[in-house]
Amino acid sequence: MRTRRGMDLILIGIGTGDPGHLTRAAESALRSADLVLIPDKGADKADLAALRDAICDAVASDVPRGRFAVPERRADDGYLTGVEAWHDALAAAWSAAIPPGAGRVALLVWGDPSLYDSTLRIAARLRPAPRITVIPGITALQALTAAHAVPLNDLGAPVTITTGRRLRDHGWPRGADRVAVMLDGDCAFRTLDPAGVTIWWGAYVGMDRQMLDHGPLAEAGPRIAEARAAARARHGWIMDIYLLARAA
Known part of the structure; x- marks a missing residue:
């Protein structure tokens, strides 16, 4: 999956729904971004995108935002095969949503990127590999x-x-x-x-x-x-x- 050379990818743990879960480090990282990518999971889960927008409005309202449609995960060939294909599709969606010269791109990760979350695995698919910074968050x-x-x-x-x-x-x-x-x-x-x-x-x-x-x-x-x-x-x-x- 092609990304822009020299891109910094910031993965920010945002907790589990309470805006108060956001740490000062997370706020600082969010304000430093050139672009925040917001996942769009459809109308049924619109409140998850709305919460991310509310966090951006409160902390970094002047940072531009982009959206990407979250592809459907299929399990026709088994669970693990389906997840791997889904991660490939997500990496492609990220790449398509990142404009040239974006610089520092932030993703707001529900909970923490280290605990049963695949954001780091998806990020590893990007080419050329971005510089990755992880800001930990409160887990579920x-x-x-x-x-x-x-x-x-x-x-x-x-x-x-x-x-x-x-x-x-x-x-x-x-x-x-x-x-x-x-x-x-x-x-x-x-x-x-x-x-x-x-x-x-x-x-x-x-x-x-x-x-x-x-x-x-x-x-x-x-x-x-x-x-x-x-x-x-x-x-x-x-x-x-x-x-x-x-x-x-």
């Missing part, structure tokens, strides 16, 4: 534990961070009493034996529509599945995350 995992006022780990114990797909296909990760689950589109917690398991769940964490629930998995699980389905139908999209703890 931090926002979830803060919203529930619980620690991520038990005393001196490990935590496994995984996806709903892997939880569904492989079960409870070996060697962990606490498991944080991201990218779960089908309530994979329903595949677990709920005995002795506690769940802390959150959707739209950090946004004004934030939803929270917690309790024994046997009791809270059905509530969460029902609330999740209703919220997705109401808003057209949902992003959620949960933490599971199993009694020793």
Whole structure:
């Protein structure tokens, strides 16, 4: 994917929906940009673009913005193959949206670019390779534990961070009493034996529509599945995350 020689790409973590998640370093990096690229995910997810616009309006209103349409991800040839093709298409969309001489281009990344986000992998596809700067942000995992006022780990114990797909296909990760689950589109917690398991769940964490629930998995699980389905139908999209703890 061709980009402009000498381009600087700034990946700015913006947290999970609360404009207060933006750090001073993020504000400074945003003001230093020559262009901010805003992803357009269609009408159903227009509020995600609107939040990025609101951040730019508040912090760097004079920095020009460009938009790119987020291509549809297909899984006809399997999950990983589909994701790789999707990343190729996203890199091409970035390149097409960056005008000659853009200089410093910023992308506002939901959460943090390091945790279950592919912005860095997409950026690695650009040619010639841009100079990349990453500004860390508050992750959905931090926002979830803060919203529930619980620690991520038990005393001196490990935590496994995984996806709903892997939880569904492989079960409870070996060697962990606490498991944080991201990218779960089908309530994979329903595949677990709920005995002795506690769940802390959150959707739209950090946004004004934030939803929270917690309790024994046997009791809270059905509530969460029902609330999740209703919220997705109401808003057209949902992003959620949960933490599971199993009694020793």
